[in-house]
Amino acid sequence: MSETPKDASQTANKKPEAAAQAPEAAKAASPAAPAAPAGDAGAKKLSNKELKELKKQEKAAKRAAKKQASGITVEQQQVQAQAKREKKQQQREKQVQEQKKKEEKKRKLLDNKATKKTSLFSHLETTDERRATLLAIGSALNSPRASRITAAGLMVPVVASALSGAQVYTTSNFASELTTPKDSSADAAAAANTVDLAKSLANISLESTNETNIVPGVSSIIPHALEKSLETPQLVQSIKEMLINKDFIHPVISSLTFNLAIYKIVGSIPRCMAMLEAFQIVIRDYQTPKGTTLSRNLTNYLSHQIDLLKRARPLSVTMGNAIRWLKQEISLIDPSTPDHEAKKDLCEKIGLFAKEKIELADQLIIENASNQIEDGSTIVTYGSSKVLTDLILHNTQVLHKKLEVVVVDSRPLFEGKKMATTLRENGVNVVYTLITSLDTVFNMGVDYVFLGAHSILSNGFLYSRAGTAMIAMSAKRRNIPVLVCCESLKFSQRVQLDSVTYNELADPNDLVPIDFESPMERRSNKGILLKQFVKERHETKVQLAKENAPKGNKQQQQQHKNAKDKNSKAADASSQADAQGDQASHVLDDWQKLASLNIVNILYDLTPPEYINKVITEFGALPPSSVPVILREYKGSA
Amino acid sequence: MSETDNFNITETYLKFLEEDSEMTMPIAAIEALVTLVRVKNPTTAAEVINLIKSAAQDLVQSIPNSVSLRAGCDIFMRFVLRNLHLYGDWESTKQHLIENGQLFVSRAKMSREKIAEIGIDFISDDDIILVHGFSRAVASLLAHAANNFIRFRCIVTEARPTSQGKQLYEFLQEKGIPVTLIVDSAVGLIIDKVNKVFVGAEGVAESGGVINRVGTYSVSVLAHNAKKPFYVVTESHKFVRMFPLAADDLPMDRKILDFSKIDSEASLLSGPTIDYTAQEYITALITDLGVLTPSAVSEELIKMWYD
Numbered sequence: 001m002s003e004t005p006k007d008a009s010q011t012a013n014k015k016p017e018a019a020a021q022a023p024e025a026a027k028a029a030s031p032a033a034p035a036a037p038a039g040d041a042g043a044k045k046l047s048n049k050e051l052k053e054l055k056k057q058e059k060a061a062k063r064a065a066k067k068q069a070s071g072i073t074v075e076q077q078q079v080q081a082q083a084k085r086e087k088k089q090q091q092r093e094k095q096v097q098e099q100k101k102k103e104e105k106k107r108k109l110l111d112n113k114a115t116k117k118t119s120l121f122s123h124l125e126t127t128d129e130r131r132a133t134l135l136a137i138g139s140a141l142n143s144p145r146a147s148r149i150t151a152a153g154l155m156v157p158v159v160a161s162a163l164s165g166a167q168v169y170t171t172s173n174f175a176s177e178l179t180t181p182k183d184s185s186a187d188a189a190a191a192a193n194t195v196d197l198a199k200s201l202a203n204i205s206l207e208s209t210n211e212t213n214i215v216p217g218v219s220s221i222i223p224h225a226l227e228k229s230l231e232t233p234q235l236v237q238s239i240k241e242m243l244i245n246k247d248f249i250h251p252v253i254s255s256l257t258f259n260l261a262i263y264k265i266v267g268s269i270p271r272c273m274a275m276l277e278a279f280q281i282v283i284r285d286y287q288t289p290k291g292t293t294l295s296r297n298l299t300n301y302l303s304h305q306i307d308l309l310k311r312a313r314p315l316s317v318t319m320g321n322a323i324r325w326l327k328q329e330i331s332l333i334d335p336s337t338p339d340h341e342a343k344k345d346l347c348e349k350i351g352l353f354a355k356e357k358i359e360l361a362d363q364l365i366i367e368n369a370s371n372q373i374e375d376g377s378t379i380v381t382y383g384s385s386k387v388l389t390d391l392i393l394h395n396t397q398v399l400h401k402k403l404e405v406v407v408v409d410s411r412p413l414f415e416g417k418k419m420a421t422t423l424r425e426n427g428v429n430v431v432y433t434l435i436t437s438l439d440t441v442f443n444m445g446v447d448y449v450f451l452g453a454h455s456i457l458s459n460g461f462l463y464s465r466a467g468t469a470m471i472a473m474s475a476k477r478r479n480i481p482v483l484v485c486c487e488s489l490k491f492s493q494r495v496q497l498d499s500v501t502y503n504e505l506a507d508p509n510d511l512v513p514i515d516f517e518s519p520m521e522r523r524s525n526k527g528i529l530l531k532q533f534v535k536e537r538h539e540t541k542v543q544l545a546k547e548n549a550p551k552g553n554k555q556q557q558q559q560h561k562n563a564k565d566k567n568s569k570a571a572d573a574s575s576q577a578d579a580q581g582d583q584a585s586h587v588l589d590d591w592q593k594l595a596s597l598n599i600v601n602i603l604y605d606l607t608p609p610e611y612i613n614k615v616i617t618e619f620g621a622l623p624p625s626s627v628p629v630i631l632r633e634y635k636g637s638a
Numbered sequence: 639m640s641e642t643d644n645f646n647i648t649e650t651y652l653k654f655l656e657e658d659s660e661m662t663m664p665i666a667a668i669e670a671l672v673t674l675v676r677v678k679n680p681t682t683a684a685e686v687i688n689l690i691k692s693a694a695q696d697l698v699q700s701i702p703n704s705v706s707l708r709a710g711c712d713i714f715m716r717f718v719l720r721n722l723h724l725y726g727d728w729e730s731t732k733q734h735l736i737e738n739g740q741l742f743v744s745r746a747k748m749s750r751e752k753i754a755e756i757g758i759d760f761i762s763d764d765d766i767i768l769v770h771g772f773s774r775a776v777a778s779l780l781a782h783a784a785n786n787f788i789r790f791r792c793i794v795t796e797a798r799p800t801s802q803g804k805q806l807y808e809f810l811q812e813k814g815i816p817v818t819l820i821v822d823s824a825v826g827l828i829i830d831k832v833n834k835v836f837v838g839a840e841g842v843a844e845s846g847g848v849i850n851r852v853g854t855y856s857v858s859v860l861a862h863n864a865k866k867p868f869y870v871v872t873e874s875h876k877f878v879r880m881f882p883l884a885a886d887d888l889p890m891d892r893k894i895l896d897f898s899k900i901d902s903e904a905s906l907l908s909g910p911t912i913d914y915t916a917q918e919y920i921t922a923l924i925t926d927l928g929v930l931t932p933s934a935v936s937e938e939l940i941k942m943w944y945d
Contacts, residue, residue, distance in 0.1 A: 372887070481883040613883055614845070619940065621881035623845045623917070625933035629940050 120500060121600060125314070127507040129235060133311050134261050137242050242311070248304040250282045260312035266415075268454050268490065269358055269386065272318035275309065276354050279326065280347045287339075294342050295333040302327070314504050317455035317463075317492045325353065361487040361618035366391045369450075369485055369616045370399060377447035378404040380475070382435070383465045384419040385452025387485050396428050403428060406446065410435040410467045412510040412601070435467050442478050449475040453486040458631065459495045460609030460624030466602055469499075472611040481613040484624075488617045488634070491627050499606040508599035512591060645677050647693045648700040651707075662774065663840075664710025664875050665746045667697060671714045672739035675732065683722045686732075690715055703911060704889055705841035705849045709878035714739065716943060749873045749926035750775055754782035757871060757924040765790040765833045768825070768861075771851030772802035772809075773838020775871045779924070780836075781813050792817040793828060797851055800911060822853050829864045839872035844881045844939055846917035846932020848872075849888060852910060858919035867921040874925045877939050885914045 064077060256278045259265050265274050282305060288294045306323060309315065315323070329349055333342050365387055373379070373395050381388050395401045405428055409416030420432045433441055449471060455463040462468065462484055472482045496502055591597050609624035616622075619630060651670040655661055661669075674693050680686045694711035698704045718735060753775050761767065761783040767790055769776055783790065792810055794817055797803040803819060810817040820828060835857060841849040848854065848870050861868040882888050890910045917932035927938060 372883075374886075614881055620879060621844060622936050622940075623933060626936040626940065629937040633940060 121503070121505060121602065123501075124503055124505045126505050130261070130311065130313070133235065133239055133242075134257070136239050137246070137308065137311060242307060245304050245307070248301060249308055250278075250285065250305060252278045252281045253305040253308055257308050257312040260309070267384075267386065268316035268318045269487070271316050272322050272489070273354060273358065275319050276322060276350050279305075280350050283343050283346050283350075286343065293335040294337075294339050295330055295335050299327050299330050302330075317494075318487075318489050321489050321492075322353070322357075326350065357489045358487060361489070362387050362390065364618040365485050365487065365616050366394050368618075368620060369483065370395055372483065372614075372616075372621075373401060373403070373448070375401045376403075377401075378406065378445055380406045380408060380441060380446050380449045380471070380480075381419065382408045382416070382449075382451055382468055382471050383410070383413075384415040384417075385485070387487075388450050388452055389419050389422055391450070391485065392423060392428060393426055397426065404431065405429065406431045406433065406441055406444065408433055408435050408438065408441060408467075408471060410465075415465075435470065438471065438474050442474055442480065446475075446478075446480050449480055449482045451482065451484045453484050453490055454604060455490045455492045455494075456484070456486055456615060456624065456627050457492050457494050457496055457606075458628045459497075460612070460627055461496060462607040462609075462612055462624070463492070463496070463499075463604055464607065466499075466605045469605045469607040469611070472607045476611045482611060483614045483616060484612055485616050488619060488630055491631055493631060496606060499602070499604060503605075504603040506601040506603050508591075508601045511599050511601050645674065647671075647674055647697050650674070651697055651701070660747065660774065662746075662873065662876075663706040664713065664873075665743055667694075667707045667710030668714045668739060668746075669743050670697070671711065672736055672743070675739075676736050680732075681728070683728070683731075686718060686722070686735075690718060698889075703840070705878060705880070705912065706839075706876050708880075708889075709841050709876050712879055713742075713875055713942075717742070746873065746875050749875070750778045751782075752926040753871060753873065753924060754779045756926070756928060757869075758783050758786060758788070760834070760869060760924065761788050761790055763789050766793065766831055767791070768793045768795070768828070768832040768835045768857070769806060770795045770803075770825075770835070770837050770854055770857045771797045772806040773871065775873060776836050776838045777806060777809055779871055780810060780815060784813050784815050790815070793832065794819050795825060795853065795857070796821050797853060798822055799909070800851070802851060822856075825857050826860055829860045829866065832861075832864075832866055835861045835866055835868045836871055837868070839870050839876055840912055841876050841878040841880065842870070842872055842923065842935055843914070844879060844936050846920060846923070846930075846935040847882070848915045848920060848923075849878075849880075849882070849912055850915065852913045855885075855913045855915045855919075858915045862919045868919055869922055869924055870920055871924045874927045874938065877935055877942070879939060879943070882914050884916075885910075885912075888912060888914055 064074075067077060068074065256265075256274055259274070260271060265271055279302070282302070283298070286294075286298060286301060288297055302323075306315075309319075326346075329346065333345070337345075369391050373391075379392070381392075392403060392405055396403055405423055407416045407420040407423070407430055409420075409432065411434075416432065420430050424430045431441075431444075451462070451464065451468055451472065453462055453464050457463055462472070475482050494502075591599060612624045614621050615624050615627070617630070622630070647670055650673055651666050654666040654669045655663070671690055671693060674689065675686065678689055680689050690711075694708075694715065697711065698708055701707055717738070721735060721738070722731060757779045761780075765788075767780070769780075769792055780792065792815055794803050794807045794810065796819060798821075807817055807819045837848070837850055837854050837857070839848045839850050843849060850870075858868050880887075885894065888910075890912075894910055896909075920932050923930045923932065923935065930938070
């Protein structure tokens with residue numbers, strides 16, 4: 001500011017022009033800043049912003065004056081400024097366009113995903129995402145010879161070849177495709193599960209269309225359909241990390257992960273047991289690297305294993321508790337202990353932990369709960385629980401009580417069938433029913449409702465198989481006591497008020513067609529992909545046939561007419577399927593193509609403590625409000 | 639020698655109860671067990687445990703209405719188990735057991751005064767208090783409040799089939815507290831006039847529910863319905879490791895329902911004398927450990943048994 005008068009005095013005659021130009025120049029210099037009218041600035045009270053603006057204008061005026069002094073005319077300056085402005089404008093437009101493009105891409109992506117995910121549960125990992133992740137990692141783990149990380153991403157030639165073959169849609173090719181990956185993968189890895197994995201891998205990969213994009217750092221074997229799930233940067237990042245650390249993964253863990261992912265091992269206690277057994281093997285095989293100690297490095301090493309386990313399904317509360325315990329045990333090891341001794345100690349401790357926290361706890365629970373069950377009573381249970389099965393068998397066989405058990409079951413897993421079968425085989429009176437007939441069940445003179453648990457939270461909420469809350473609430477309404485049998489290992493520090501914030505999503509496809517023959521098999525997701533594949537191939541084949549032979553088409557239509565006459569209107573509804581010679585299709589078969597339809601298959605729900613009368617643990621019978629007390633008093637041990 | 643042979647736990651227990659009218663059942667049970675250890679003079683730890691176990695079982699079986707008695711036996715058993723390994727020397731261990739057993743008894747007697755001290759805040763001027771059944775803890779609390787010049791009135795239920803209501807009525811009159819006696823079936827009639835309800839307890843279950851003189855449950859439900867606070871005044875040694883869901887689960891000396899033909903009218907009216915009040919009807923428990931919510935009972939029991 002102080003210089004301006006000096007400047008002005010030097011070029012006094014040119015000042016007005018320069019001043020007039022100032023706002024324009026200022027605008028060009030800073031397109032983002034709003035141009036303040038120069039005249040107003042003096043009249044109004046000067047705010048900080050205006051002051052700045054004024055300074056800028058003055059500077060611009062000075063610059064213009066300087067330029068003029070060096071021989072550039074006002075017109076030239078104006079032209080220059082204009083050109084500058086235009087250039088800026090263009091740049092801005094370009095930017096906006098780019099941004100728009102990006103947004104569109106994003107939206108498209110979101111749209112794509114939205115069809116597969118309910119917005120309410122969008123924060124939870126879907127089965128598709130899990131499957132994709134697992135495929136990427138699993139393939140890297142199980143065919144270490146064949147796979148390599150290239151600049152373009154991880155290449156797994158085994159299945160890539162299968163993919164290239166998949167482009168031709170003929171039935172003859174189908175057979176060869178199925179065998180190729182299976183054989184070569186089996187060669188590549190010695191792990192027992194490879195065949196299974198390769199099978200499902202092949203099944204999934206075959207589903208994909210002919211072009212496969214390679215997401216940098218991500219395996220190319222991921223089929224097109226699943227690739228969408230991998231668009232989230234966090235997911236890709238985490239997979240990358242996993243792939244970097246893949247050499248740390250113990251084969252036992254990878255096979256366990258696979259077994260968990262295909263629901264071969266289910267139930268929070270069996271999962272925990274399997275994990276502890278696997279850890280025993282991992283620890284036995286563990287070698288401490290040079291320059292570090294076991295107590296420091298083993299925890300880290302186990303973390304890699306746990307990272308992989310998490311990919312199969314979210315860790316159960318029991319697993320989480322066991323892992324916390326194990327890590328603490330490791331940290332307590334004296335660094336001076338020789339490795340082999342420490343390892344032996346740890347393995348023994350794990351065995352003891354499993355025995356104490358699960359087996360002996362179950363015995364105590366059964367003993368305790370048996371006091372509650374009177375001779376001649378009717379008991380309602382839901383789903384399948386090992387401790388409840390044992391409890392009922394103990395009461396009928398050892399204590400010779402006469403019980404009637406109502407096993408309530410639900411779609412899509414039909415877990416209760418297992419329990420009903422076991423009980424019936426052992427001579428217990430069993431009534432098997434679905435949750436839809438709950439009202440009738442509770443009018444049958446029920447004495448108790450016994451429930452299993454996945455976990456009990458710190459606020460006394462019961463986190464268990466979806467449908468449990470419904471049963472507890474219905475029972476409470478009729479004043480029937482609700483008892484929960486639960487090992488204290490299942491107590492969780494977590495507090496949760498609704499079943500949305502944390503839950504597990506199962507495959508929505510499970511809910512679509514009812515497969516009465518083998519509900520358990522469907523869980524593995526093997527059959528469904530294969531079926532889908534066969535169907536797809538068949539459709540294409542028919543289509544090709546139609547295109548190639550118009551004559552044959554006529555004949556087909558004739559056939560179609562005949563069928564129509566026979567089956568009248570019912571057949572008409574599914575005429576398309578009929579025309580292709582397919583069996584009757586389900587209404588929801590193509591739900592994935594319906595943009596407005598979401599299918600949610602959640603695994604767990606929450607039952608508030610006021611619906612639970614008693615929680616039976618190895619510490620005795622407690623009200624649900626005592627869960628935090630147990631957690632507090634036994635923090636070290638549980 | 640003859641003394642040890644003739645020792646009968648039940649008789650000892652009854653004698654203690656008879657000698658001291660201030661003594662509650664769990665305390666008498668502990669006293670009896672302490673006496674048993676002193677008289678029988680067992681020589682090994684295992685012998686002590688077996689001795690106490692069998693004696694406790696005899697006692698529980700021979701005495702009808704054994705809930706609070708069981709609490710006493712449980713506490714003593716727990717005490718013995720925890721202290722047995724404390725001393726290497728067996729003689730001193732035994733000495734310690736007996737001494738501390740007696741200390742425990744004297745301390746338990748003092749707990750009623752403590753309850754009165756804590757509970758006095760719950761009584762204020764112009765209160766009308768409904769009391770069901772005769773409980774020493776409630777009586778001492780009311781007497782303490784009257785001694786502190788709090789002016790309140792009491793309604794006492796008759797508490798059939800025992801005549802405990804009459805007993806309390808006389809006690810309160812003696813203390814100069816305005817009191818009236820009503821029949822049990824009139825509770826619904828007067829519940830709107832009442833400010834709060836006080837009852838004692840035979841035993842407090844793990845859930846925080848209370849086992850008490852029959853009729854407590856009905857009173858509690860009426861109080862709950864009328865939104866009147868329902869307080870249970872009890873010593874903490876009556877906390878018992880039981881978890882009944884309903885009265886069916888209680889150890890009863892008689893069948894709850896007896897449809898067989900009975901001739902005399904006296905036996906016709908004599909049903910069970912205790913019932914179970916679930917925790918949701920209880921506002922708070924006034925104990926020597928302080929004022930507890932029903933859910934805190936389980937916490938205290940867990941602390942008592944597992945630390």
